[in-house]
Amino acid sequence: MTPTADFWFDPVCPWAWMTSRWMLEVEQVRDVKTAWHVMSLAILNEERDEHDANWQRKLSLVRVLIAADQNHGNEVLLPLYTALGNRIHVEGRGFNGAGVLEEALEEAGLPASLLEAADNDKYDDAVRKSHLAGIELVGMEVGTPVISVEGSAFFGPVVTPAPKGEAAGKLWDGVRLVAATDGFFELKRTRDRSPSFD
Template sequence: MGTAARALRPGKQRGTAPCPEERNVTETTTTPTPVDFWFDPACPWAWMTSRWMLEVEKVRPVEVRWHVMSLAVLNENRDELPEQYREFLTTAWGPVRVCIAAEQKYGSKVLGPLYTALGTRIHNQGLGHKDHDVIVAALEEAGLPAELADFARSDAYDAELRASHQEGISKVGQDVGTPVIAVPGADGEQIAFFGPVVTPAPKGEAAARLWDGTLLVASTPGFYEIKRTRDQGPVFD
């Protein structure tokens, strides 16, 4: 027995295949934790949070699953809104309707690339969300038919949009906005929250620390809110 055990060592050093136990350990991978993210593409703060989540994907074993929600739907029965914001909501229907149409026709896998293409133009490049050509260019970048831009003025998929919106907002309540994030907790219960609202989007280990801390406070029983007044607008870098 002892001689046989010693005889294996030179073979291992010469590059022979590892024993089955070693192979199993080497090939074991961690299944990413799904993170559901509801966004309205017209919202600059949701865009900031989404760029942070993409950074989190690089440094934590998570996988973002994108869903749409709508600020226009959220606020449609509120009469006290400022006129400027009311005008914003009227035009915000366009991009999110295009997103839900793309999802319904081509599956949820297209939402991530389309959101990135739209958000880069709307927010980083400052082109806004009203221009038809902006939506067409984003669709082309995402590998989707330009004809989907016509759904910006169509209510064909409004029922599906409202259902997706309701799925997200029902997890956190009506008194918040976009984005909504939901993730499985350690005890099997889902952790869901609005935000975080942050600018600029943290990167690298800073993104990881914010993620870890957000989950820590959001998973605390009875925790509802921590907030301070924003003293700057979104920083798109």
């Protein structure tokens, strides 16, 4: 049976976007299938951040993702995330870009009526539940993405550009190895470049 890797993302994070593209490569070269879940940087940082327009927009995006998941099934999250990520990150339109959410819904084959979730707190409990399901696996000191597979959970990897082919598989093997090592917590170095979306 193919193992499942649970992947928690916030669509505004460029590093989560890079990791998600790597994970899609991993699926091509390793026996693993990814299940996609929403987490929220707005919620993670809500005690530190001012609840300004940017904070509200971040929350709006994840509300729509959760509404899509609940009303149309988990299988719609990846196409919607991909449509959002291409606009936000690859095209450089940002998460406040005009038409980004509307266009992404259309590309993913989802109804425009999901836009109603953006400014509605109806889905906030579900957003928090999904967010906490991921963050509680790794602790409150990390962000997005979070990946869990076969009893191991970790933040990251934070990498650019996203490795392709067997290079993606080798990184997966190494990350799983250290994540499954009892008592292992962290490898880190200073980032010296921005995400490369090529």
